[in-house]
Amino acid sequence: MPPPPARRLLAPVALALFAIGWYVFSAVYIDGANRAVFASGDFAVYVSMDQMRAYLSTAAVLCYITVFSALLIFWYNVVQYARYMESSSNG
Amino acid sequence: MEPSSILQPISSYGYDVVFAVFALSGFVLGWVAQRGNYCFVSSMTSIFTTKSYERFGGLLLLFGLSALLPGALVAVGVVPAVDQYHFNFFAGWYVVLGAYVFGLGAALAGGCNLSMLYRASSGYVQNWLELFGMMVGTYVFAVLIWPPEFYTMEKGILSTTAGGFVEYLPYVLFHSVSAAAIGAAAVLLGVPFVLLGLLLQGMTRRKWAQVAQPVAVQRLALQGPALHVPGPLPSPRFRFSLADARDRILLRKPYGVNLATAILALDMVLVFAVGAGYTFNYLVITSSDGGRFFEYLLFPFGVNLATDTPWYSTQLSIVDTSTLMVVMLCVGAFMASFLSGDFKIRIPKQRRRLAVGFFGGILVGIGVRMALGCNIGLLWTSFAQLGYDGLLFLPAMLAGVYTAVRIQGRWLL
Numbered sequence: 001m002p003p004p005p006a007r008r009l010l011a012p013v014a015l016a017l018f019a020i021g022w023y024v025f026s027a028v029y030i031d032g033a034n035r036a037v038f039a040s041g042d043f044a045v046y047v048s049m050d051q052m053r054a055y056l057s058t059a060a061v062l063c064y065i066t067v068f069s070a071l072l073i074f075w076y077n078v079v080q081y082a083r084y085m086e087s088s089s090n091g
Numbered sequence: 092m093e094p095s096s097i098l099q100p101i102s103s104y105g106y107d108v109v110f111a112v113f114a115l116s117g118f119v120l121g122w123v124a125q126r127g128n129y130c131f132v133s134s135m136t137s138i139f140t141t142k143s144y145e146r147f148g149g150l151l152l153l154f155g156l157s158a159l160l161p162g163a164l165v166a167v168g169v170v171p172a173v174d175q176y177h178f179n180f181f182a183g184w185y186v187v188l189g190a191y192v193f194g195l196g197a198a199l200a201g202g203c204n205l206s207m208l209y210r211a212s213s214g215y216v217q218n219w220l221e222l223f224g225m226m227v228g229t230y231v232f233a234v235l236i237w238p239p240e241f242y243t244m245e246k247g248i249l250s251t252t253a254g255g256f257v258e259y260l261p262y263v264l265f266h267s268v269s270a271a272a273i274g275a276a277a278v279l280l281g282v283p284f285v286l287l288g289l290l291l292q293g294m295t296r297r298k299w300a301q302v303a304q305p306v307a308v309q310r311l312a313l314q315g316p317a318l319h320v321p322g323p324l325p326s327p328r329f330r331f332s333l334a335d336a337r338d339r340i341l342l343r344k345p346y347g348v349n350l351a352t353a354i355l356a357l358d359m360v361l362v363f364a365v366g367a368g369y370t371f372n373y374l375v376i377t378s379s380d381g382g383r384f385f386e387y388l389l390f391p392f393g394v395n396l397a398t399d400t401p402w403y404s405t406q407l408s409i410v411d412t413s414t415l416m417v418v419m420l421c422v423g424a425f426m427a428s429f430l431s432g433d434f435k436i437r438i439p440k441q442r443r444r445l446a447v448g449f450f451g452g453i454l455v456g457i458g459v460r461m462a463l464g465c466n467i468g469l470l471w472t473s474f475a476q477l478g479y480d481g482l483l484f485l486p487a488m489l490a491g492v493y494t495a496v497r498i499q500g501r502w503l504l
Contacts, residue, residue, distance in 0.1 A: 007436070011429055015422070022418060026410075029390040034409045037397050044405045045397045054106030055410050062114055062415065066422055073429070 003088075004081055012074040019066035026059050094256040094268045099171045100368025110415055112365040116358050117416030120374060121209050121423030123358070126342070126431070127351025130206035131466040132197045135492040148292035149348035155284030156356035157475040161363045162277025165270075172268045174367035176259035179478045180463045183250025185240050189462025190470075190484040194491020196454025197466075199447055199498065200224065204377045204455070204465040208417065209424035214436045220445055221452035225377065226385035228456020233382065233402035236461055260477045276477050284474070292348075342431035359475055366412065373472040375413040378465035381456055382407055383414060402460070413468075458491075 037046045047055070123129070134146035164170045197203045200221040202210055207225070211218040244250045256262045260280060265272040338344040346354075359374055366372030386396045386403060396403035428434040439445060459465040462484060464472065470488065473481030 007434065011425075011434060015425060019422075025387070025390075029387065030410050033386075033390055033395050033397060036395055037409060040398050042398060042404055045403070045408045047409050047411075051106050052410065054110050055415070057107060058110035058114060058415060061111070062419065069426070 003084055004077065008077045009074065009081065012070040012077070016067045016070035016074075019063045019070070023056075023059050023063040027056060031056065094176070094259075094262065095173045096177065096255055097173065098177055098368045099173060101170055101174075101364065106369065109366055109369045110412055113362060113370075113412040114415040114419040116362045116374065117419035118423035119358050120205070120355065120416075121212065121420035121425075122427045123346060123351050123354045124205050124420075125209040125213060125424040125427040125433075126339070127346035127348065128206075129348075129351050129355070131203040131470070131488075132194070132206065132492060133202075135194070135489055136198055136496055138489075139493055139496045142298075143295050144291035145295045146348055148288040148290075148295065149352045151284045151288030151291065152349065153288075153352045153356055154471065154474040154481065155281040155286075155288060156352070157359050157471060158277050158281030158284065158477060160356060160360045161475045162273060162281065162477055164360070164364060166274035166277065168270065170364055170367045172259075172261075172273060174372060175273075175363075175476055176256045176262070176268070176478070178371045178373070179254040179256075179258040179473075179476050180469070180480060181244050181251050181254050182258055182478075182480050182483060183244065183248075185243070185250070186462045186469070186480055186483045187487045189458045189460070190487035191458070191491040191494075192454050193458030193462060193465065194488035195495045195498075196228075196451040196456075196458055196491075198451075198492045198495030200451025200455060201444075201448060204381075204459065205467055207452075207455075208377060208420055209428075212421040212424035213428035214434050216436065216438045217444055217448035220448040221455065222377075222381070224449040224452020224454075225381040225456035225459075226388070226452075228453035228458075229382035229460050230385055230396075230400075230456075231453065232457045232460040233396075233400055236457065237402040237406075240461065258478045258480065260479060263479070273477070280474065280477060342427070359471070363475060370412045373468070373475055375416070375464075375468035375472065377417055378459040378468050379407060379411070380413055380417045382460065383411075 031052060034047050034052055037043075130146075131150060134150050137143045137145075138147050161170070161175060165172050165175050197207075200207070200217070201215075202218050202221060204225075207218045207221050211222050242248075244252065246252075251257060256268060259268065261268055261272040261276040264276055264279070335344065339346060339350075362374055363372050382403065386407070389396060397407065397409060398404060425434065455465075459469075462469055464470070464480075466484075466488065470481050470484045473479070473484065
């Protein structure tokens with residue numbers, strides 16, 4: 001039996017990092033850019049504080065859910081990998 | 092008296108719920124599109140290459156259902172009419188030309204705005220380049236094409252000078268936004284598409300059955316004496332069985348065209364009802380967010396296109412419900428491809444496919460922005476809006492796809 005491909009372990013980690021990165025990017029840069037367009041008086045593209053707060057809080061919840069799901073998949077695959085290593089060393 | 096232009100939320104749950112539901116619908120869209128391999132462009136290319144109408148028929152079913160279901164919700168008073176027509180865009184030369192350029196670019200690059208995202212999330216490098224090309228194309232559009240296009244929209248040169256109820260079919264046909272007018276317009280728009288979709292699928296299935304039958308008989312003859320004369324082959328039409336349902340839930344089998352179509356139509360209804368009164372209450376994928384993500388890429392370098400660049404500074408809000416929808420679409424597609432074992436980084440053997448993907452992506456970016464929306468946010472959405480932009484977009488996109496098929500056949504294969 002061939003070993004499980006490395007992507008089975010790496011992809012969930014990449015997904016978790018993406019989710020965290022997206023939230024941090026949103027809180028730092030998107031919110032910052034929104035304040036900048038407000039300061040420049042460009043209300044055509046400005047997003048109200050109410051909507052921005054809702055966006056950030058939803059992004060935070062989604063970040064938690066995605067990271068939790070990704071880690072669940074990661075640990076499942078770690079167990080599968082350990083089982084493979086165990087069976088190949090016994091066999 | 093003119094119809095109202097003031098949005099009316101059907102409930103006061105607030106933006107938290109709206110963002111969350113849009114994100115959920117994006118996840119569902121990504122998951123189902125990946126499992127059903129749902130692509131507007133490949134459903135059109137299959138007409139010209141294999142003469143198969145199975146997937147294109149599914150697309151027409153989707154349009155028909157999307158006209159009928161939201162139309163019914165408005166006609167019975169669940170959602171106010173203004174929430175259906177408020178976001179109808181302008182219509183004009185740019186929809187036709189943009190749809191043609193979009194169809195050409197998407198077919199060359201290998202994916203519409205929906206399949207580009209779920210394939211990129213499933214590891215297709217060509218679609219990564221298409222996505223980046225689309226971002227670049229959006230910038231090219233913003234700087235070079237948007238100013239003259241906006242001029243024609245303002246002056247009404249081959250263009251309407253307003254959207255909203257002006258493009259709402261009940262108002263266009265009956266000069267009314269009453270329940271009866273909306274119901275009648277939904278039936279007039281939706282039923283022909285449903286019937287045509289079913290007819291085209293039936294034609295293709297009969298053709299498959301005729302082709303497959305002699306092959307099956309031949310196979311039986313090669314295997315040994317037949318114990319009985321085989322009956323007609325089972326058609327690939329959707330039949331419910333618990334084993335099938337289990338296999339699809341456990342990701343062992345892909346979704347059929349019509350199952351994916353039904354789920355996507357319901358996804359549209361969910362967003363339509365929950366987003367009503369708050370935001371653009373339709374599924375909207377990447378046509379705006381392609382530009383938005385390019386803008387985001389530049390933020391860390393201290394560049395904010397929203398402050399000084401045409402189109403970005405007037406048309407593209409910094410963030411929108413569609414932003415999370417697109418992000419979660421990618422997450423949903425990734426999860427579906429990873430859990431089903433489909434996920435793999437795929438680099439095409441012919442390296443020129445990468446260049447074609449990028450160039451096609453630029454055309455996609457220019458085309459979708461010129462048309463004021465993509466195959467999701469304008470074509471599909473227009474049917475749910477009971478507008479007529481989709482009727483302009485569809486034939487022009489088909490013409491673009493046909494041109495790409497001819498180009499690929501002659502020079503790229």
